[in-house]
Amino acid sequence: MRIYKVGGAVRDRLLGKPVTDIDWVVVGATTEEMLAKGFRPVGADFPVFLHPKSGEEYALARTERKSGRGYGGFTFHASPEVTLEEDLIRRDLTINAMAEDDQQNLTDPYHGQRDLEARLLRHVSPAFAEDPLRVLRVARFAARYATLGFTVAPETLALMRQLSESGELEALTPERSWKEISRALMEDQPQVFVEVLRACGALKVLMPEVDALFGVPQPPAHHPEIDTGAHTLSVLQQAALHKQPLTVRWACLLHDLGKGLTPEEEWPRHIAHEFKGLKLIKAINERFKAPRDCQELALLVGEYHTHGHRALDLKPSTLLELLQSFDIYRRPQRFEEFIAACEMDARGRKGLEERSYPQANYLRGAATAARSVAVQPLLEKGFKGPELGEEIKRERLKALKAYKETASI
Ligand code: ATP
Ligand code: MG
16 A cells, blocks of 8 residues: 555645645555554545544545536546556646655656646646536636746636536536635635636636626726726735635625626616626525625625715715614624725725725724614613614614714814
8 A cells, every 4th residue: 555645735835835734645555454544434435534643535546437417427446456647647737636655756647847837727638628617626726826827728728618618517516616616715816716717718607797797898987997897806806915704705706796787878887786786696696505694795795885985975864774784783794894895896996906995984983873872771761662663763863963973074
């Protein structure tokens, strides 16, 4: 039995990046031998085990064959005869298809090291096209390593395009897609993920609502970058630069979907795009079964981001409605995330990235003012039921009026 480090751990060590999780491949062993050594099996029909002490993943060397559509349509073959080279050839990218023994001797039959030096994401073999998830994986690696200068090899992009056109992407489950999308959004350059998907035609299939934003103009006075797609990418980039959480990044990606529905005669204006976009945001949320907090924030940011930008001009009553819609009393963090998304939207405009965003503190102050209304004294005055609710609202409105006056001095 011979044991090798494979995949990300080898790649990232060669890149001089920190290695977080290590994947291992075991050549020349049987399931029985693994179990006898105390390894715990992970899946029923999958020859993968967890190390009894470290908990790291050890997979028996295996070959794969495509036997149908989608992820389920694979036959695995693991046996002590499968060689390291045979195991490595089924992997997605050459830089992910290197192995290393405990002496750091590299096995690199598909020239991963050469591609690391050339900063190229290149597929290992034509079997790449057998798993549509690889389109998303390559786009995610492109987002992660863009800062180091990596790009997708033209022949790999061509294969990705072929996969996108074949209809295979539609066979991906929401869970597998979301896992890649969410990880990609958390990379340093999440906009590169979207760009690569667009370049190979996968964006049109997976997120046609986002794809439709490219080529849609906005008024140059507010949006010097003009193109709505370019703007969306910049907003996402700002969100990463400002280390925003996944909820905010997802909301940033979807905030302007309504602009893709504007009739051309109305360009470059986008009347009521906030409201029109909601059904698109809902559709995309559901398509990928995004977690509830991501879904909620995306819808709220979609509907109210213009309110955020106009915060200083809003009437106290409108401001109160905004705060009520966010349920700021029970969900303070969600309102903070809304403010962050609005700020990223404002910064995601060409040449305006560094401009201050006074709306953020103004909105925080308004929330504090509304929250400062104490309920207890109103209860003591004898208000109850719907009357109490009305009275609380009146008091909050008063507090916001006072806030608006002091804040604008
Ligand atoms: P990360 O740093 O994101 O963990 P990784 O390269 O280790 O990157 P994993 O998802 O942990 O990625 O997978 C480990 C290895 O398994 C990959 O490097 C690759 O060789 C292989 N692999 C994983 N998923 C696929 C896939 N869908 N198709 C082909 N090979 C894959
Ligand atoms: Mg890994």
